[in-house]
Amino acid sequence: MSLYWRIFLLNAAVLVTAVLLLLGPVTVSTPVVLGEAVVLLAGLAAMLIANAVLLRIGLAPLGRLTRAMSAVDLLRPGSRARVEGPGEVAGLTTSFNAMLGRLEAERAGSTARALSAQEAERRRIAQELHDEVGQTLTAVLLQLKHVADRAPAPLREELHQVQETTRTSLDEIRRIARRLRPGVLEELGLHSALRALTAEFTSGSLTVRHVIGPGVPRLDEAAELVVYRVAQEALTNAARHAGASAVEVHLSGRPGGAVRLLVRDDGRGIGPAGEGAGIQGMRERALLIGAELAIGDGPRDGTEVRLDVPAVDTAAAAAAAVSTAGSGSGSRSGSGSAGDLGEGNR
Incomplete structure (x- = not known):
């Protein structure tokens, strides 16, 4: 009735x-x-x-x-009303x-298209920075050296300072290009890319240690990129917002062929602040491969970011489902992921 x-x-x-x-x-x-x-x-x-x-x-x-x-939260799918x-x-x-x-x-389909376009644009910008701006600055350095060798002594010191400034700018552009397009990830794989990433973030005030467990299963290209970007954003947040002095990056294998990424710092923690564009970008990337992302307080204060990537077959099925959903949802544009490359928006 x-x-x-x-x-x-x-x-x-x-x-x-x-x-x-x-x-x-x-x-x-x-x-x-x-x-x-x-x-x-x-x-x-x-x-x-x-x-x-x-x-x-x-x-x-x-x-x-x-x-x-x-x-309801579309970044945490699966919940249904009884x-x-x-x-x-x-x-x-x-x-x-x-x-x-x-x-x-x-949402998953539009996000997949937006992130794919974002990665393509990053590759294009990185390539142009390397090929155009990088080569131009290299030529400027050579010309400055040629001029400095023939310049009078009083002017030579100033030209050397200009050389150092130009060399610093060239190094910064190369660093930006590496962050936009992790070439080491494509050429040497995830393990080498994580080692290079931790070395890049290590500085006088921040110590980053990486631990890669034995027998970590090999992931496909999409999953490796997600793991790398999540680690990159977690390290950016730890360096810029957490006030951390030490960060640990762990990559280990799990039962059934799964992989776990764990980034743990000793900073001030997330606190009552809401999730910003950076964390939302990590969640969107995790959804693309069916991974589970958990962000919370660490066992000894600080922040802990845990990404559990399913086995290759499961991740491939999730990616295929997202691709099918994306192709069937028409030409709607996705919101994309803001702040997941160095912007550091929690």
Whole structure:
């Protein structure tokens, strides 16, 4: 029976009973005597209680569905509202779950396209920095050296300073190009890329240590890129926002062919601040390969970022599902991932 008819029939039963009682044994005198007033008030209380109980029972599934709707997060997919209650409520919950599934698939597809375009643009910019700007600065360095060798002594020192400034700029451009396009990842693999990444972040105020466990299963290209970008963003957050002095990067194999990345620092932790574009970018990347990302406080204060990458077959199936969802969702543009390369937005 639908919720409408349940409420209507209960109200009708209560009202009919009240009318029959008034027409039968219950009468109202003028003025109203105490016994009649007690009977009328008791009847009114019974009507109100019956309606309240029915509405509480009938509308409880709607309240639970409302709470489930408010707790939905497309970056943490998989949660669904429990189907229960009368026919209309159960149908509404089923429709909501189906809509949520379509939204998750479309979000994953649009994010995959946006991140793919982002990586392509990064490769193009890195290539231009290396080929155009880098070669131009190299030529400038050679010309400065040629001029400095023939310049008078008073001018030679200034030219040497210009050379050092130009050389520093060239090194910075190369560093930016490496971060935009991790060539070591493509050429030497994930292990070497993580070693180079930890060495890049190690400085006088920050010590980064990497630990790569034995027998780490080999990942495909997409999964390796996700692991590298998550480690890069976690290290950027630790260096820029956490006030950390030491960071550990662990890469280890898990049962069933899975891989775990663990980045742990000794900084101030996340605290009550919400997740920024950097962390949201990490979650979006993790969704592309069906990985699970957990960010929270470390065992000894600080922040711990844990990425669990499923086995190669499972990750490939997740990537294929995302690709299928993306191709079936039309030409909608995705939100992309902001701040997952050095911007350091928690």
